[in-house]
Amino acid sequence: MELDIRWPIGLMFTLIGALLGVFGLVKGAESVSLGININLIWGAVLFVFGVLMLLGAIKGGKTPPNA
Amino acid sequence: MQAIQLQWIDYTILIAYVAFVIGIGWALSRYMKTSADFLTSARSIPTWVTGLAFISANLGALELVGMAASGAKYGISTAHFYWVGAIPAMIFLAVFMMPFYYGSKARSVPEYLKMRFDERVRALNSLAFAVMTIFASGISMNALAKLLNQLLGWNYNVALWVSSGVVLLYVLKGGLTSAIYTEVLQFFMIVLGFAPVVYLGLKDVGGWGAMNSSLQTVAVNPAALNLKEAGITYSTKAWTSAWQPVLAGPAHNPMGVDWFAMIFGLGFVLSFGYWCTNFLVVQRAMAAKNMTAARNTPLVAAVPKMFFPFLVIVPGMIAAALCTMPSKDYRIPPPVVSQANYAKAIETVKAANIYEPAVAAKAVSEALGTKVDAGKITSLVLANAGGKLSDTEIKTGLYNSIAENDYDGVILSLVKKYCPAGLLGLALTALLASFMSGMAGNVTAFNTVFTYDIYQAYFAKGKSDAHYMWMGKVITVVGIMLSIGAAYFASMYNNCMDIIQLVFGFVNAPLFATFLLGMFWKRTTATGAFLGLFCGIGSSALFHALTIAQGNMPGIKGGYLKIVSTFPSEMAQNFWLAAFAFTACFVLTLVISLATSRTKSDADLKGLVYSLTPKIVDSNAPIYQRPAVVGIVLLIACILLNWYFW
Numbered sequence: 154m155e156l157d158i159r160w161p162i163g164l165m166f167t168l169i170g171a172l173l174g175v176f177g178l179v180k181g182a183e184s185v186s187l188g189i190n191i192n193l194i195w196g197a198v199l200f201v202f203g204v205l206m207l208l209g210a211i212k213g214g215k216t217p218p219n220a
Numbered sequence: 221m222q223a224i225q226l227q228w229i230d231y232t233i234l235i236a237y238v239a240f241v242i243g244i245g246w247a248l249s250r251y252m253k254t255s256a257d258f259l260t261s262a263r264s265i266p267t268w269v270t271g272l273a274f275i276s277a278n279l280g281a282l283e284l285v286g287m288a289a290s291g292a293k294y295g296i297s298t299a300h301f302y303w304v305g306a307i308p309a310m311i312f313l314a315v316f317m318m319p320f321y322y323g324s325k326a327r328s329v330p331e332y333l334k335m336r337f338d339e340r341v342r343a344l345n346s347l348a349f350a351v352m353t354i355f356a357s358g359i360s361m362n363a364l365a366k367l368l369n370q371l372l373g374w375n376y377n378v379a380l381w382v383s384s385g386v387v388l389l390y391v392l393k394g395g396l397t398s399a400i401y402t403e404v405l406q407f408f409m410i411v412l413g414f415a416p417v418v419y420l421g422l423k424d425v426g427g428w429g430a431m432n433s434s435l436q437t438v439a440v441n442p443a444a445l446n447l448k449e450a451g452i453t454y455s456t457k458a459w460t461s462a463w464q465p466v467l468a469g470p471a472h473n474p475m476g477v478d479w480f481a482m483i484f485g486l487g488f489v490l491s492f493g494y495w496c497t498n499f500l501v502v503q504r505a506m507a508a509k510n511m512t513a514a515r516n517t518p519l520v521a522a523v524p525k526m527f528f529p530f531l532v533i534v535p536g537m538i539a540a541a542l543c544t545m546p547s548k549d550y551r552i553p554p555p556v557v558s559q560a561n562y563a564k565a566i567e568t569v570k571a572a573n574i575y576e577p578a579v580a581a582k583a584v585s586e587a588l589g590t591k592v593d594a595g596k597i598t599s600l601v602l603a604n605a606g607g608k609l610s611d612t613e614i615k616t617g618l619y620n621s622i623a624e625n626d627y628d629g630v631i632l633s634l635v636k637k638y639c640p641a642g643l644l645g646l647a648l649t650a651l652l653a654s655f656m657s658g659m660a661g662n663v664t665a666f667n668t669v670f671t672y673d674i675y676q677a678y679f680a681k682g683k684s685d686a687h688y689m690w691m692g693k694v695i696t697v698v699g700i701m702l703s704i705g706a707a708y709f710a711s712m713y714n715n716c717m718d719i720i721q722l723v724f725g726f727v728n729a730p731l732f733a734t735f736l737l738g739m740f741w742k743r744t745t746a747t748g749a750f751l752g753l754f755c756g757i758g759s760s761a762l763f764h765a766l767t768i769a770q771g772n773m774p775g776i777k778g779g780y781l782k783i784v785s786t787f788p789s790e791m792a793q794n795f796w797l798a799a800f801a802f803t804a805c806f807v808l809t810l811v812i813s814l815a816t817s818r819t820k821s822d823a824d825l826k827g828l829v830y831s832l833t834p835k836i837v838d839s840n841a842p843i844y845q846r847p848a849v850v851g852i853v854l855l856i857a858c859i860l861l862n863w864y865f866w
Binding site: 156158161162164165166168169172173176177180183184185186187191192195196198199202 | 229232233236237240243244247248251269401404405408412416420423424638639640641642643646
């Protein structure tokens with residue numbers, strides 16, 4: 154199959170991660186759970202995950218690694 | 221309990237997710253040229269993708285909700301459904317069974333049965349499977365729509381139709397490939413959506429050690445949380461040790477099971493019966509691009525599966541631990557009580573006579589329609605003496621005095637407790653993702669079996685491929701419509717649903733014996749397999765009619781003919797039923813096969829039976845790609861996990 158699934162996964166998590174992170178940054182007071190700004194932290198985690206997936210997709214070219 | 225309010229950020233995350241899954245369907249639609257592309261992915265997908273899809277198709281919403289519920293009810297022993305009830309079977313599928321499924325070029329599990337035996341066995345299996353997938357999908361849809369209705373205040377119908385509509389769109393566009401690709405995306409969504417909830421929950425209870433010590437209090441007096449009847453007590457390790465309470469016997473663990481039923485009934489019969497023969501999961505491996513990829517699919521899946529208990533069961537344990545900490549102001553949600561009943565109960569409290577607490581408790585219980593804690597009602601009535609409390613305060617008091625738990629609400633109650641706007645949207649999206657992955661799994665398995673094993677086999681032989689592709693699409697729509705119908709049926713006739721699920725149990729329990737004998741003993745005949753399976757199903761029904769679990773009334777729960785044996789719990793009854801049906805099917809298939817003559821020669825069975833198929837040589841593959849090697853490593857890892865949580 155021509156489509157590398159890492160593209161949509163990477164794009165989606167980069168987007169959602171950025172959204173969540175920025176929301177955490179701008180609305181800090183509303184993002185706190187148990188004393189930590191969880192939106193900011195988890196947004197960053199999702200963003201990094203998304204970027205890693207995208208890097209994998211770019212590096213892997215069209216075909217994902219196979220076994 | 222107030223409905224959760226969502227903000228724009230939550231909706232944005234939800235919409236972004238929906239847009240991406242539909243987008244994947246659209247992107248794949250141009251590759252859907254033949255019925256094989258649409259229904260079987262034409263064997264083109266890499267291992268890591270089929271592996272994650274394999275696990276994601278199994279991870280429906282019911283599993284997420286149900287495992288958290290069991291985590292609260294039974295503690296870490298629930299992990300046996302993973303470490304005993306899944307991993308060994310997945311490894312067996314990869315190493316021993318996949319070569320026959322993939323190598324035979326069958327397009328489905330029923331088709332393999334036709335090649336190995338005959339049309340009768342295929343017809344029995346494909347019809348049972350088709351009906352089962354529809355009801356399984358419907359039951360899960362009903363549960364989710366109800367949950368969304370109760371907790372978010374979403375309209376039941378809208379929740380049902382919109383989420384089914386999304387699944388329909390991407391499956392119709394991109395077929396099985398689209399279902400598999402979105403399942404991978406959903407896998408990451410589920411893991412990344414729920415991980416922060418587990419993290420926050422553990423942080424709140426004070427970490428793993430603090431959670432375990434709170435659970436010791438739970439184990440000694442589970443009645444305090446309404447987990448068990450008053451007076452039942454277990455050793456302090458009952459919630460936190462996976463094996464010791466089980467080995468100590470059914471009276472010493474909250475599941476009420478013994479080690480034999482656990483290992484043979486769950487670990488062998490039920491687990492191998494599901495993971496090795498259920499087309500829903502096997503189909504993912506059959507879509508892999510080559511034999512090695514197909515065999516490695518369940519092994520890739522086994523890695524996350526092994527660690528899922530930390531994602532899905534630990535939240536339930538956190539919930540039970542939180543209940544023991546008064547400062548956390550948490551309880552496992554009670555069954556949903558209507559506003560009208562609350563209003564009635566509030567009036568009852570106001571009118572209650574403080575000198576007759578027993579009467580007050582009974583009246584309140586009747587008004588609410590649930591069991592209540594008489595002591596808490598007495599204090600509520602006393603606190604309100606002279607009308608001191610507001611209606612809201614009385615309502616909170618009533619909520620806390622309900623002495624029943626709705627365990628299915630556990631996971632969402634934690635999401636609600638810990639997630640601020642934003643993270644809340646992510647967690648709910650993860651829940652929806654699990655629902656969609658489960659439903660797409662059912663629908664794609666249903667359309668393949670229906671098109672190839674029922675329609676093509678019995679109604680329209682020898683039509684053009686374009687015709688079957690068209691039919692596959694029609695059946696996709698029909699499958700989703702039937703699932704929606706099954707969901708409404710489930711919402712109206714809860715009892716009928718129990719009966720249907722019971723019947724599925726009967727059908728599934730003996731199935732693995734047929735496969736085991738068929739794949740590994742060339743002497744097994746078609747008549748032996750067919751009659752063995754048929755009688756195996758009958759024997760499970762008979763077993764059920766003659767046994768019962770403690771505390772149940774004879775009837776739908778069993779024992780309606782005569783009570784020959786009583787089990788300490790329903791779970792034990794189920795495990796023993798499976799063990800019994802398997803043995804019956806195994807022995808009968810064996811005896812009837814010996815008494816009947818073979819209709820297929822050795823040459824016919826090449827590639828279908830172990831002893832007649834050339835062994836696959838893995839020695840030229842890199843060591844990490846050899847299924848036997850990887851399987852052993854995974855098995856050792858699984859044993860280590862069992863040992864650690866001993």
